Amino acid sequence: MHNPQLLENLLRKLPMGACMVDVEFRIVFWNDFFSDRLGLEEKDVMGQSLLELFPEQARFLKKKINSVFILKNESFSYWEQRPHIFQFQSSRPITGEETLMFQNMEILPLMDENKEVQYACITIQDVTAQASYYNELSKAADELDQEHKEQARLIQKLEDTKSQLIQSEKMASIGQLAAGVAHEINSPIGFVSSNLQCLQDYAEKLIKVGAFAAKLIDKTGDTTFAKLKHDFYERNEFDYIKDEVVDVINESLDGAERVKVIVKSLKEFSHADTKSWAHSNLVEGIESTLKITNSEFKCKVELVKDYEPNIPPLFCMVMQLNQVFMNLLLNAGQAIDDSGHIYIKVYTEGKWQKVSIRDTGHGIAPDNLSKIFDPFFSTKPVGSGTGLGLSLSYGIIKNHGGDIEVKSEVGKGTEFIVCLPQRSESEIAELN
Ligand SMILES: Nc1ncnc2c1ncn2[C@@H]1O[C@H](COP(=O)(O)OP(=O)(O)OP(=O)(O)O)[C@@H](O)[C@H]1O
C-alpha cells in the first residue's frame, strides 16, 4: 500500500506532534497536532523558523536539532528533565481538567538518498497522564515515608517513656523503702537522743553527789572512813568514770545526731516532687546523695572532693540531678574491686557548671563505650544491673540542656563529666 498521500494524511492525523525542519530550522511539515494547539495552519508557518516561533525554547531546540544534523542520530528529551518544551495544554481524559502538557520529545534524522540528513523530524508525545500519575505516586511515597519516620519517632519516644517508667518505678520503690526505713528509725532515734540528753544531765549530778560525799568523809578526819571510801572509789574507778562519762555520752549524742541527718536525707531523697525546677546548689545535692551511696562502698573507696567555692545556685531539677549523681557514684563504686579512689570535682567553666566523677576502677572496654548510654545495656550480672542508670541520666541531663562526657581506660579508671548550662528560667522553658 504505497500511497504517499494516504501516509501523509495519516501523519497529519496522528495523536502526536510531528514537525519537520531543514538545516536552517525552517518548517517544512507541521501536522494537525501542532495546528490544533497553536491555532496556526501549516500554510501559515511553512518556511518560518521554528526557533522564531518558539523563542523561549530556541536555544534548547537549536542544540538538539543541530545534534541530529551533525551526528545523524536521534535526539531525545524526556519529561522528567524538561516537562514542558512547547507550552501546550492537555486535557485529562475523565475530568477534562486542563493542565500544561507534559511531553516526551524525539527528534529523528530523515536522510536523503546520499545518506545525508535532509530534515529533522520533531515528534512530541503527550505524557501528561503518566506524568501526573507518576507525580502523585511519588507524592504518596513521600507521604508514606514521612509517616514511617513519624512512626519511628513515636516508637522511639515510647521506648524512652518505657525506660523512664521503669526507672521511675525503681526510684519510687527505693524512695518508698527509704521513706519507710526513715520513718521507722525516726522515733527510736528521737527517744534515744532525748534520753541521752537526760542521761548527760543525770550523770553530771551523780558525779557531783559522789564528789560531795567524798569531800564530806575527808572533812570528818576519820582515817577508817577515809580508807574505806578510798578503796571503794578506787575499786569502782570513780575518778576515771567521772572524767569519761560526759565524753561517752557526748559521743553518743553526736552519733544520734548523725543518724538524724541520714534519716533526713533519706526523707529528702524519697521526696515525691522530683520534677520541680528551682535554684539549687549542686554541691549540696551531691553531698546529700553521698550520704546515701557512702554506705555502699565506704570500706573500699576513699573519696576525694574538690569543690570550687561560691558556685552560684543552678536553675535545675535537683532531685533528678541527684539521681544522675547517685548512678554515677554507684557505677564508680561498683567499678572498684578491692580498693580505690573516687574523685568528685565541681567547678565552673564559662557558662557551664561541671561535675566530674572519676574512679580508679576497672574501666570500660572501647567496644562498650558507645553502648553504655543505651537503655538496658549492662555488663553487670543478671539481676544486679538494669542497664538503665546511664540512659536515664543522659535523658535528665539533656532535659537540662546539658551534656555528659566519658573518658575511660581499661585497668586505670573512668571519668564522667556532667556539663550543665547556667540558663535563665525562660531559656530552660523553651527547651522543654
Ligand atoms: N564508672 C564505670 N566504670 C566502669 N564501667 C562503667 C562505669 N559506669 C558505667 N559503666 C558500664 O556501663 C554499663 C551501663 O551502666 P548503667 O548505669 O546504665 O547500668 P548498670 O549500672 O549496669 O545498671 P543499673 O544502673 O541499673 O544498676 C555498666 O553495666 C558498666 O558496664
Ligand SMILES: [Mg+2]
Ligand atoms: Mg548504674
